[in-house]
Amino acid sequence: MLNNAIVMVSIILIINVVYVSMFTIRMILTLKGRRYIAAFVSMFEIVVYIFGLGLVLDNLNEIQNVIAYALGYGIGVVIGSIIEEKLALGYITVNVVSGNPDLNFTRRLREKGYGVTSWSAYGMDGDRLSMQILTPRKYELKLYEEIKTIDPKAFIISYEPKQIYGGFWVKHVRKGALLKPRHKTGKETEKEPQE
Template structure:
């Protein structure tokens, strides 16, 4: 019974985590479908615990399964890597070859010259699917190991030459 409750809660919370992230990223219909499965799993697991409230080990298994489910759900979301990120890169030297090299690899790059505390800098803004995030970081670090990199998730994307590809989810496919 303990193992069943533990496993059910891992599955439930993993579904819950993935569903929440899908909802936040705008995948409403998939999130709704996942929530139906999640609810059935939750009711079965909670029912098992409530039927055996006198058994403290069942409550402990429920709590441990919940915590484990959060970790596993987060790992699943990392593997799915839904959505896009915007990466801002600031290099210490003005190098016009760097944006071109990134464009040649398929990234959309907007670049400009900026001024830092110690003089001129080259700044780039790059939109990429999250699945390409680590590859982009590796490419940037290979080209400029001292580059300053900041990334964030854009809430909305409008305009630019990638918009149709982004809306269809076909960027880098």
């Protein structure tokens, strides 16, 4: 009898981990505007949910099943968020303020393939270089490392844009050209100033 109880608890736990992980991923896909993929995931999600809930409801007198269901739910939330981080869907906008107003900062980021809009700013201690950088989330940490290599004291704020429209960079990313070496032509082949 104990053996059957352990098997039942394990099945309920695993089912709920899978269900909640799928639920988390579906919600994130929906928020990112990927409704058709989210709908596809939801078909599997609901089957797993009904099966798991059915097992618990058929055995409500067994408290260990309810505990396994609740524990599976919590673990599923954690695993779902880890999966979402690994998928890194969508884009991130990074605002950078550098105490070094040298435009070589912007040039170096553009050479790496990032879309950068920059402007001069004035802060409490003088001139600053402000930049807005758009990148796919999967390159977010790499971008932070690049910024810190150029200016370890740079002020960085990031957020997820809800909608992106227009601009050459979006087309560039969709073609898969981000972070590939750029070939210089014409005036771009002129020698650039050394740092």
